[in-house]
Amino acid sequence: MDAILTFHRLDASPDVLSYPKDAFPRALDALLEAGIRIVPIGEIVTTPPTGPDRVAITFDDGYASVHDVALPALETRGLPAIVYVVANHVGGTNRWGSQPDSVREERLLGQTELKECLAAGMQVGAHGATHCALRNLTSIAWDSELAGARKQLEDRLGRSVVHFAYPYGVAPEEARIRASAVYETSVTTRYDYLRRPLDLGAIPRLDAYYFRKPESLSRLFSTRTRRAVQLRRALRTAKRWWKPDA
Ligand SMILES: [Zn+2]
Known part of the structure; x- marks a missing residue:
């Protein structure tokens, strides 16, 4: 089987966007030791899953x-990953307009750090221009959030940017159609x-928050974990039905 894991920050905060810093290298080893x-x-999205189980590692924001934290752990093990960055916030912080004030301000990667990530084998994808949810936008905003973000990052980094992550995982049909016209793959939070x-315009992922104990990743494809994933997905769907904007 195949799965894509979503990480955000690596630190000691109990926040849902944080994965324990010390656990990250152990998480990589747990996956590798499990084969x-x-x-x-x-x-992972374009080749058939014929061999051993596979995982792709993604970082949002x-x-x-x-x-x-992540780069040295990945580099020493020779492992790939992708970081999806918000084009207008390179070298800035996570204070995007839609962010509630209660969310702690965090520093984001600057151009030099992104180039170091690329040089060490990590890929860079786009996560919009401003991190706004992709729905009900004007045609100028659609253009700026998708093609504009891509162009801005490509100009800054001198590399082709072909992968996209929907901010907040918001991916209604219009967003999927428009993102697929600009990017080769687009990941959601489904x-x-x-x-x-696989619909390359709406690729599901597993949030690493639920696998904060590194050992749990060695059982990522076990029957028990698959049942737990199914149950969590059903609960999330029910929550959205109950409260559509959640
Ligand atoms: Zn995000």
């Missing part, structure tokens, strides 16, 4: 800890393993 291959996003055939 799970860690592959790039492009590979582009927090500085991706460079400071909580699931990869199932074939």
Whole structure:
């Protein structure tokens, strides 16, 4: 089986966006020791799952800890990952307009750090221009959040940017159609393993928050974990039905 894991920050905060800093290298080792291959996003979504179980590692928002904590752990093990960055916030903070004031301000990766990530083998994808939810936008805003974000990052980094992550995982049909016209792959926050055939405009992921104990990742594809994933997904769907904006 295949799955894509979503991380945000790596630190000691109990926040849902934080994964324990010290647990991250152990999480990588738990996956590897279980015989799970860690592959790039492009590979996991385009090649059939015929061999051993596979995982792709993704980071949303582009927090500085991706460079400071995740990169050395990935680099020493020779492992790939992708970081999805908010084009207008490179070198800034997570104070995007839609962010409630209660969310702690965090430093995001700057251009030099992103280039170091690229040089060490990490990929960079786009996560919009301003991190606004992709729905009911004007045509100028659609353009700026999708094609504009891509162009801005490509100009800054001198690399092609072909992967996208929907801010807040908001991916209504219009967003999926528009994102698919600009990017090769677009990931959501829909909580699931990869199932074939795969819609490259709405790729599901598993939030690493639920696997904060590194050992739990060695059982990522076990029957028991698959049942737990299914149950959590059902609960999330019920919550959305009950409260559509949650
Ligand atoms: Zn985000």
